[in-house]
Amino acid sequence: MNWFKYSSPQSFFPLAGKLALWFGALAAIACAAGLYIGFFVAPTDAQQGEAYRIIFIHVPAAWMSMFLYLVMAFWAGLGLAFNTRLSGMMASAIAPTGALFTFLALWTGSLWGKPTWGTWWVWDARLTSELILLFLYFGFMALQAAIDDPRRADKAGAVLALVGVVNIPIIYFSVKWWNTLHQGASVSLTKAPTMAATMLTGMAVMAFGFWFYSIAAALMRARCIMLERERASEWAVEYARGSA
């Protein structure tokens, strides 16, 4: 298979449309299954009662916020290294969805913190570094929006995105490095998870749901960016005429 076939916007555009549809459908199925497990299969928590059910969106949203940043930085770096047009478009397409999940991680965390910790917000290492992640996303988007030439905007954004990667391990390990109010990881690669199996399953299924959603949303946005940036190309005008 020739992977470079899809490295031009013209040939990637229709593929992205099909993929967005499929991943959107998968996201809907996974989220429906995840919510069913989360609300009807997983038991009530012995200490937190029903408040803990926020976990089924809080943890997947937090995972996605960090994962999407890494994927965004990967595409940005690829664009910087090889000067490929599509890479920069992918990085720009991921940023708003990444910012959305970062906001949701903070929002649901706040609504979970109030009943369990007694506060909406504390300036602890985990929360603060996650807030910095939100500002990194906003900074990336604002920087790109401020530069008229898309290729230069991609380059400037890529440098910011790559420098910001240092924040990801800080968020992840913040609960180990500092004494924080936020609890440590309940799920890790090295130990058995410290939660009921059904809770873990619900969380994992929701994480897949958010992951598929992110792919679908990013591809939809990438298609918009392609149409906007390639407006001088025959294929874009042709496609617009065909879709009337």
Add this chain to the structure above:
Amino acid sequence: MNWGSLDNFLAMGGYAFYVWGSYLVTLGLLVAEIVLLALRKRSALARLRLQGTAAQGDR
């Protein structure tokens, strides 16, 4: 998990505000993002069509 009744389910053991406040905002924002993307595509296409018509007029 058996909630017994819809009221019990909606009450979320007294944590309704926090649980539903999380879920509804998440749902709202995800749906809003998709709607905004559909609108963005529509306006990009409208602009391209306008541009295509203008180009034809030049010939």
